[in-house]
Each structure stands twice: as C-alpha cells, then as structure tokens.
Amino acid sequence: MNASRHRSMLLAVTGTALALSLTACQDGSGTKSSSAATPSAPAASSPAATGTSDATDATGSAGSAGSKASAGSTDTSAGSSGTTGKQAAASTPVCTAADVRVTAARQDGPPYTHIVLTAKNTTRHSCRLTGFPHIQFVESHKQDVAAVAKSKPAAPVVLTAGAPAYALVKLSDGGVDENNEPVSAFAVMLEGDSTVITVAAPGSEGIAVDPAKALTGYWTPELRNGADDF
Structure with missing residues (x-):
C-alpha cells in the first residue's frame, strides 16, 4: 500500500517536472521568436529607406535635366533673336x-x-x-x-x-x-x-x-x- 502511494507520488512529481520543463521550453521559444522579430524590423525598413533615396535621386536628375533643357531652350531663343536681321528690316x-x-x-x-x-x-x-x-x-x-x-x-x-x-x-x-x-x-x-x-x-x-x-x-x-x- 505504501509502495503504491510512493509510486503514485513519484509519477505525480515526474509529471509536474515534465510540465514545467515543457513550459520552460515554450517560454524560451517565445523569447527566441521575439528576438528574431527585432532585427527583422530594421531589415524591412532598410529597403524602404533605400527606395526613398533612389526616388529622390531620380527626381533630382529629372530636375537637373529639366533645367538644362530649359537653358537650352533659352539659348535657342536667343540664337533665333540674333539671326533675325532680315526680319527686323522687313x-x-x-x-x-x-x-x-x-x-x-x-x-x-x-x-x-x-x-x-x-x-x-x-x-x-x-x-x-x-x-x-x-x-x-x-x-x-x-x-x-x-x-x-x-x-x-x-x-x-x-x-x-x-x-x-x-x-x-x-x-x-x-x-x-x-x-x-x-x-x-x-x-x-x-x-x-x-x-x-x-x-x-x-x-x-x-x-x-x-x-x-x-x-x-x-x-x-x-x-x-x-x-x-x-
């Protein structure tokens, strides 16, 4: 009778220890998942930042090209004005x-x-x-x-x-x-x-x-x- 109670208590302790062990494992897994999520956030934001930089450069290039085109148009207009002697005479x-x-x-x-x-x-x-x-x-x-x-x-x-x-x-x-x-x-x-x-x-x-x-x-x-x- 005492042996049966001793075995039951032993099984109960073992089950409790196993449950605690499993809980500890789950908590550790959760910790690892959380720490993995932390570096992934900068990784996600990095491409977005890079994309913004590229867009800015493209806009800057387009603006520069537009300025050159505008300057070119002005020069052409000035050239036309310089070659209108006969038109002025007319x-x-x-x-x-x-x-x-x-x-x-x-x-x-x-x-x-x-x-x-x-x-x-x-x-x-x-x-x-x-x-x-x-x-x-x-x-x-x-x-x-x-x-x-x-x-x-x-x-x-x-x-x-x-x-x-x-x-x-x-x-x-x-x-x-x-x-x-x-x-x-x-x-x-x-x-x-x-x-x-x-x-x-x-x-x-x-x-x-x-x-x-x-x-x-x-x-x-x-x-x-x-x-x-x-």
Whole structure:
C-alpha cells in the first residue's frame, strides 16, 4: 500500500517536472521568436529607406535635366533673336515721299550720260527704301524708265534718320545723233507710294535725255563699281 502511494507520488512529481520543463521550453521559444522579430524590423525598413533615396535621386536628375533643357531652350531663343536681321528690316516701315528728300547730281562727263539720285531720310525714325525709283523724264514718255536687275542689292535698304541711299540713272549713250530732249525737272515716285516727287535736273542748262536709252539702277546704300556700271 505504501509502495503504491510512493509510486503514485513519484509519477505525480515526474509529471509536474515534465510540465514545467515543457513550459520552460515554450517560454524560451517565445523569447527566441521575439528576438528574431527585432532585427527583422530594421531589415524591412532598410529597403524602404533605400527606395526613398533612389526616388529622390531620380527626381533630382529629372530636375537637373529639366533645367538644362530649359537653358537650352533659352539659348535657342536667343540664337533665333540674333539671326533675325532680315526680319527686323522687313518690319521697318517703307519709306514714303514724306520721309525722304530726293536730289540729282551729275556723274562723270562730259559727255554727261549719267546722273545719281540721292534719297535722304529727313525723319527721326528709320524707314525701308524698296525697289528702284520710278522715273518719267518727259511728258511724251509716260512709261517708267526700265530698271537694271544686276544693281538690285542683296539685303533690304534701311535708312536710319539722316541716312542716304543712291540710284544711278543712265540718260543716254552720249552720241550726237541721239534723240535727246532737254530736261530741267522730272518726276520720281517711290515704290509703294504714288506721290509724285519733282526733282530738279542738275546744272543750269538741265540734262539731255534719250528716253529710249534711259535706265535706272535700284536704290542701294552706296554706289558699287560693276553692279551699277551700265
């Protein structure tokens, strides 16, 4: 009887010890699980931080590229502005009869076969002198004197305030048998303006003109050898 009780007590103690051992093992396992979770948190946050850094760098690069593109656009715009000389000239108003004073002077001679017309800007603003002077020397020839194409300038003729432009005009071939007519004054019109400008012929005796041989050059900033030789 005592042996049976002793065995029962021994089994009870053993069972209790085993239960305590299992509990201790479970507690240790829980401790290990908790400590494992602690390093995993930084590991999870590390990629997130790296991703944020990459996103910032990409934004910075894009911003830098955008700034360069913007600077490039500005430079291109500036370049365009620097190459608009002809466009600026085209925007200048065309000279009218009210803007210029036209005079005539002999060139070379004798015989006096050519005169030079000078159109001087008498205003305080710039104007653009286009084409050639439309000249009628005598009443019997109503058509304008023909223009010489080779004298046409390559660039627009823009007259600043007080600046002159010139046109060489052929009167005749200088022959004694030509059908010359004496001219003391003649009519000039500017291209784009129908106003008639009366120009006094140079010299006290005027000029001798053969309307069939007369020619005019284009308005130019200066008389050029060769291009105005006709």
